[in-house]
Amino acid sequence: MINKLERKFGKYAIHGLMKYLMLLYGVGLVIFFVNADFYVQWLALDIEKVFMHGQVWRLVTFLVQPIEQQEQLFFVLISMYLYYFIGNMLEMRWGAFRFNLFYFSGILLTILGSIITYFMYYWITGVGLSVGASLEYINLAMFFSFAVEFGEVQLLLFFLLPIKVKYLGIFYGAYYAYQFAKIYIYLGAKPFLVVVIPFLVGIANFLIFWFATRKSRRARRATIADLRRRYAYMQGVRTGEREGSVVNTAGTKKVITKHRCAVCGRTELDDDMLEFRFCSKCEGDYEYCMDHLYTHTHVKREPAGGLGGELLSEITDEVKKDDSGDDTIG
Secondary structure: OHHHHHHHHHHHOOOOHHHHHHHHHHHHHHHHHHOOOHHHHHHOOOHHHHHHOOOOOHHHHOOOOOOOOOOOHHHHHHHHHHHHHHHHHHHHHHOHHHHHHHHHHHHHHHHHHHHHHHHHHHHHHOOOOOOOOOOHHHHHHHHHHHHHHOOOOEEEEOOOEEEEHHHHHHHHHHHHHHHHHHHHHHHOHHHHHHHHHHHHHHOHHHHHHHHHOHHHHHHHHHHHHHOHHHHOOOHHHHOOOOOOEEEEEOOEEEEEOOOEOOOOOOEOOOOOOOOEEEOOOOOOOOEEEOOOOOOOOOOOOOOOOHHHHHHHHHHHHHHHHHHHOOOOOO
């Protein structure tokens, strides 16, 4: 379904979406310094004012997110840079259309979560409560998605301690679970539902992403584990240096290079600026320079017989499905 939507509406996708969102953050900073109350009075997502007073612009203007009184400007700027980096990385991985779909669905789910909060509070107290929605759940869903896609990336905690993103994702998940458990234990089921249901709705785009892409993630792990030889030209080359390893062969010098284009035969010794890549669509260890990476004819061959050949065929099918984008969302 997403592939069909992308073919039909992909040309309308906003490329570099995060830089426009950062501009909205900048507008929020200006509003905070000029008149901190203006956002709450006229721009915040107030469900009662939207539906009872016709102030429908609040469904959009709440994205102009101001900083809180207790926040320091330095940490706000660091957060802006972090989410700008995360958003750009996800757009590079998924493509502009899928990232647009992910983020805008997060906006719609945030609005839906505010509506649910309003009516659930009415169900408990008899009076509706409009809680000004923030970008917290959108950014949280984006961070969880980044932790899944780029779990091995390291960030500097407190600018000193390197820690992998996947561990930060686990920590944040455990932190929210702990907070919800406290609410349930001390306040009961109804307040728990008021808090946890809007939370789940707010990050539902991440939950959909998590379940929809689990098959492709398994295929990528299998590819790395079972087809690692694609990324090593041969065992002898793996130990070669960039400038070549010199060995003696019948009194003559033989240079073993690390890279060699399967089309033109050039190596890293021919030009220091040459870059080489393996082709994932060629069946075998075929490496190409950038001049021939996209212009060569793909090599196809029948997989070897036996159990090993069946395993290679299954993994190749999974990789092809992953390349087609059937199991990805965003």
